[in-house]
Amino acid sequence: MNGRIFIGFLGLTVLLRLPSWWVSVIDHDESTYIVIAQQLLHGKVLYADLCDTKPPGIFLIFGGIISLFGTSVAAIRAATCVAIAFTAWVLYTINRRCGATISIAIMSGLAYILGVSMHRWGMAANTELWFNACTATAWCWGIPLLRLADTANRPNNAYLYWALVGLTFGIGFVIKYVVLLDFGAFIALIAIWRLRQNTDWRQWVRLCTGIFYAVLAFALPFAMCWAWFDNYGYEAQFADAVFGITRRYPSAFNLWHAADLLGRFALSFLPLCLGAIVALGYAWRHRHQHSAAQLTLVALPLMCGAALVAAILPGKGFSHYLLQPLLPLSLWAFGAAAIRPQKRGEIGEYEEATYYKLPYFPQLRRTTYLVAFLGLCCLGIIAANTLRFVAPADTRRDIATWLAPRLHPADLIYAPAATILYAWLDRPPLSPYVHSTLLSKPDHQKALQIDVNQVLTNIVGQCPRFVVIETSPPPPPIAHYIAQYCILAREYDQKIAVYSCYSH
Numbered sequence: 001m002n003g004r005i006f007i008g009f010l011g012l013t014v015l016l017r018l019p020s021w022w023v024s025v026i027d028h029d030e031s032t033y034i035v036i037a038q039q040l041l042h043g044k045v046l047y048a049d050l051c052d053t054k055p056p057g058i059f060l061i062f063g064g065i066i067s068l069f070g071t072s073v074a075a076i077r078a079a080t081c082v083a084i085a086f087t088a089w090v091l092y093t094i095n096r097r098c099g100a101t102i103s104i105a106i107m108s109g110l111a112y113i114l115g116v117s118m119h120r121w122g123m124a125a126n127t128e129l130w131f132n133a134c135t136a137t138a139w140c141w142g143i144p145l146l147r148l149a150d151t152a153n154r155p156n157n158a159y160l161y162w163a164l165v166g167l168t169f170g171i172g173f174v175i176k177y178v179v180l181l182d183f184g185a186f187i188a189l190i191a192i193w194r195l196r197q198n199t200d201w202r203q204w205v206r207l208c209t210g211i212f213y214a215v216l217a218f219a220l221p222f223a224m225c226w227a228w229f230d231n232y233g234y235e236a237q238f239a240d241a242v243f244g245i246t247r248r249y250p251s252a253f254n255l256w257h258a259a260d261l262l263g264r265f266a267l268s269f270l271p272l273c274l275g276a277i278v279a280l281g282y283a284w285r286h287r288h289q290h291s292a293a294q295l296t297l298v299a300l301p302l303m304c305g306a307a308l309v310a311a312i313l314p315g316k317g318f319s320h321y322l323l324q325p326l327l328p329l330s331l332w333a334f335g336a337a338a339i340r341p342q343k344r345g346e347i348g349e350y351e352e353a354t355y356y357k358l359p360y361f362p363q364l365r366r367t368t369y370l371v372a373f374l375g376l377c378c379l380g381i382i383a384a385n386t387l388r389f390v391a392p393a394d395t396r397r398d399i400a401t402w403l404a405p406r407l408h409p410a411d412l413i414y415a416p417a418a419t420i421l422y423a424w425l426d427r428p429p430l431s432p433y434v435h436s437t438l439l440s441k442p443d444h445q446k447a448l449q450i451d452v453n454q455v456l457t458n459i460v461g462q463c464p465r466f467v468v469i470e471t472s473p474p475p476p477p478i479a480h481y482i483a484q485y486c487i488l489a490r491e492y493d494q495k496i497a498v499y500s501c502y503s504h
Helices: 002-020 028-041 057-069 073-097 102-117 127-148 158-173 179-195 201-231 235-248 255-268 270-285 291-312 319-332 368-389 395-406 420-424 442-448 452-461 476-485
Strands: 466-470 486-492 496-501
Touching: 002 073, 002 102, 002 368, 028 057, 028 073, 028 420, 057 073, 057 127, 073 102, 073 127, 073 319, 102 319, 102 368, 127 158, 127 179, 127 319, 158 179, 158 201, 179 201, 179 291, 201 235, 235 442, 255 270, 255 291, 255 319, 270 291, 270 319, 291 319, 395 420, 395 466, 395 486, 395 496, 452 476, 466 476, 476 486, 476 496
Parallel strands: none
Antiparallel strands: 466 496, 486 496
16 A cells, blocks of 8 residues: 555656656756756865855765766656655655544645645755655654653663654755754654653653764764765865854844745645644644644644744745745644554554544545545646746757857856756856855855955856856956957847857
8 A cells, every 4th residue: 555655646746747857947056956966976076166055965866866867857856756755655654653544644645745846946856855855754753752752661662763763854954954943843842742741750861862862863964974074185164164154144034034934835835724723723622632632732833833943044035945844734734643552662553543533624535526626736736837847948958959069078168047057068167156146145155255256257267168147237257258258149038148259
């Protein structure tokens, strides 16, 4: 059954997201990850030869995909479909292991797949789609620890579950640092769940010991990254990327921006948010009857709150940050699992009948209207994605097709308006700052301590054969180079211009 559920989730994910597989650029972040990952495979060093604000994890993932399938955007997005389907399957598994009906468990996975596929900002292979898989897996490892809070006898392998939880969260942490808040929320959930039990001091010692194991395991992936950079003499660059850049970013928190992001989240996932509110109300009314209701009252606000704080904390307000709180919302919006073991002291045996059903989902498996509604949602998403990605012209791909036969092996390009060209044409970026906004936004310049004029002067000094920029006036060093040594070769939609340059 589990294998068939995963295949079903994967098939649906591919169906919904297939129109986006071959479009060259959905957002600049994805293109940056591809270019940096390719350059790492060519021997460049992250944070020394190439600078970015992300941890190494996402570049290692993309590098692995590129090493297997080449520099293919379709391969990157296909692999992301596997990550999404796996996350949905883990949500299904969590519900089933906690005693949920098959229908409720499937709904949880479907909610996540539909949520990440319904908006344009969920279609790119962003970090959220990868570390969400780690977060969900860590929660799955943590189910026995939640059940342990109801158990007087400690299982022999409880510390192993703690270590697995910490390690999985730690892998997510080296993909993006905001996973730390998810990890903290899970630790808080276990502690609060333990607090409501009548336990003696020995149980508290065991709990603290388990948390200690989890923290050690959490730190292991990050420590391995640090050890690698230290071994090859790049510890200072790695330390500055982790601590220095983060410390130098200006405090950008704005109450209005936070409210705007929360509003977008509520409107984007309105059915799930309403379901979460109903679940909380139902749990409050039955808090004295079901341990599942008590768990809902703690876990739903705690996990969703931590993920929302992680989305708001950077102060940038990017919509793809909302994919992080979507994960706990998908898990808890349909109610919570009753975690009651059949035999005390044994992990892995649960009562199927202890899961309570929400009043607005009676006989969910046989609800024809719900199935029809989900089918219409899927058709709507497929149609919307087709219109978004298939119908419009792919300017970057057209530029690559035009440039490829005109480039000699030694020719360089400067393409801040089309970063993906570096990967497709197998050309090195002309500065360490691959992401186009690093040289255009003051907060990035301050955090990375970039002397923009010096960087642009160095780019001009490398005599790029072609310059691909937006048609708005470029910075002075680039404008001078274009005026002196380049001619306009092509212009696309009056937004992107390609200049052909000759050596000076």
